[in-house]
Structures are given as C-alpha cells and as structure tokens.
Amino acid sequence: MMKTLWQGRAIALLTAALLSCAAASAQTPAVKKPAKPAKPGPTEQAVLLGQFSDWGAYTATPGGKKICFALSKPTSAVIEPSNRKRDPSYAFVSTRPAEKVRNEVSVIVGYPQKPGADASATIGTTTYVLYTQNDGAWIKNAAEEAQMVDTMRKGADMVVKSLSHSGAKTTDTYSLKGLSEALDKVAEECK
Numbered sequence: 001m002m003k004t005l006w007q008g009r010a011i012a013l014l015t016a017a018l019l020s021c022a023a024a025s026a027q028t029p030a031v032k033k034p035a036k037p038a039k040p041g042p043t044e045q046a047v048l049l050g051q052f053s054d055w056g057a058y059t060a061t062p063g064g065k066k067i068c069f070a071l072s073k074p075t076s077a078v079i080e081p082s083n084r085k086r087d088p089s090y091a092f093v094s095t096r097p098a099e100k101v102r103n104e105v106s107v108i109v110g111y112p113q114k115p116g117a118d119a120s121a122t123i124g125t126t127t128y129v130l131y132t133q134n135d136g137a138w139i140k141n142a143a144e145e146a147q148m149v150d151t152m153r154k155g156a157d158m159v160v161k162s163l164s165h166s167g168a169k170t171t172d173t174y175s176l177k178g179l180s181e182a183l184d185k186v187a188e189e190c191k
Contacts, residue, residue: 046058046059046060047059047060049068049185049186049189050181050182050185051178052178052179052181052182052185053175053177053178053181054072054075054174054175054176054177054178054179055070055071055072055176055177055178055179055181055182056070056071056072056182057069057070057181057182057183057185057186057189058070058071059186059189059190065096065098065099066096066097066098066190067094067095067096067190068094068095068186068187068189068190069092069093069094069095069186070092070093070179070182070183070185070186071090071091071092072090072091072174072175072178072179073088073089073090073174074089074091074160074172074173074174075157075173075174075175076171076172076173077089077170077171077172077173078170078171078172079168079169079170079171080168080169081168084111084164084166084168085111086109086110086111086164086170087108087110087111087135088108088110089107089108089109089110089170089172090107090108091105091106091107091158091160091174092104092105092106092107092108093105093149093152093179093182093183093186094106095186095187095190096190097190097191103145103146103149103183104138104145105121105138105139105145105148105149105152106136106137106138107119107121107130107136107137107138107160107172108135108136109132109135109136109137109160109162109164109170109172110135110170111135111164111165111168112134112135112164112165113132113133113134113135113136113137113162113163113164113165114132114163114164114165114167115165117132117162117163118130118131118132118140119132119137119160119161119162119163120160120161120162121137121139121148121158121159121160122158122159122161123148123151123152123155123157123158123159123176124151124154124155124156126151128140128141128144128148129141130160130162132162137160137162149183152176152179153176153179153180153183155176156175156176156177157173157174157175157176158173158174158176159171159172159173159174160172160173160174
C-alpha cells in the first residue's frame with residue numbers, strides 16, 4: 001500500500017508542477033528574462049483529454065507507463081489563521097493500468113500536514129477519513145475508495161479539512177460538477 005501511495009503522490013506532484021508551469025506561462029509578461037532550462041519531467045507529456053466544467057481529464061506516460069487522471073482545483077479555500085501561505089491545492093482521481101490501480105482519490109493540500117493527524121473529505125452527509133503524509137492525503141480505508149468515488153459522482157461539492165504541521169486549519173471546497181464526465185473520459189482512455 002505504501003508503494004502505491006508514494007507512486008500516486010509522485011504522479012500528483014508532477015501533475016501539479018505541470019499545471020503550475022502551464023498557468024505561469026499563460027501569464028508571461030511581454031518582456032521575458034532569460035531563464036535556466038527546466039529539467040524535463042514526465043508530466044510535461046500530460047495531455048488534456050477534455051475539460052468538463054470544474055474537472056479536467058488528463059493522460060501522461062511517466063516512465064513509459066500510461067496514467068490517466070481527473071483533476072480539479074478548489075472553488076473555495078479557507079485557512080485559519082488567514083496569513084498562512086501555501087502552494088496550490090488539487091484533488092485527483094487517478095488510474096494507473098500497469099499497476100492495476102483504478103480511481104485512486106488523492107488531495108494535494110499545499111503544505112505539510114501535521115504528522116499523525118487525519119484529514120477528512122465530506123460529500124453531502126458522508127465523511128471519509130483521509131490519511132495524510134507530507135502535503136498529500138488519501139482515503140484511510142482503501143475498502144471505501146469505490147464508495148467514495150461513487151459518492152463524489154453523485155455529490156455537488158467535496159469539503160476537505162486538514163491541519164498543517166504548524167497548526168493552520170485548512171478547508172478546501174471542490175465543486176464536483178463535471179467529475180462524472182471527466183472520470184468517464186479517463187476510463188475510456190485508460191482501459
């Protein structure tokens with residue numbers, strides 16, 4: 001299970017880096033300063049399969065192994081105390097056929113989580129406990145993952161609450177609009 005968590009985490013981080021680079025290049029000023037050449041990463045090959053409201057469906061081939069994932073940013077983010085800085089946060093649902101992993105839910109919170117503290121993801125009236133490590137979170141009870149994905153498909157919003165290593169409380173709200181279509185596209189691409 002730890003190997004799967006680390007692989008999922010690596011994919012999530014690489015994807016987040018790709019999206020950050022894409023956002024930065026979209027906001028490039030008219031005059032550019034010379035930059036150091038960036039190391040190519042496996043997610044530089046990520047391809048947007050389609051944007052479905054608040055969720056995008058992507059594919060990439062890091063290390064020659066095909067992965068597909070649905071990804072979204074929070075529509076609302078609250079941090080207490082409000083002066084805490086953090087990196088962007090994302091919710092992922094990943095499929096890695098070579099590893100026989102389908103619909104793995106993970107969240108990048110944007111800063112290291114308090115060691116030993118669980119996070120939570122609430123969809124409607126259902127709450128799932130998330131295991132945290134560094135700045136990521138995954139469902140603690142893997143047997144509930146398929147149920148969580150089904151609940152996400154039917155829900156309107158997902159609220160993720162977590163606690164940083166320095167005691168900041170984070171509440172990220174993700175719209176689930178478009179998730180079903182993004183997951184259908186992911187399933188079609190990564191059979």
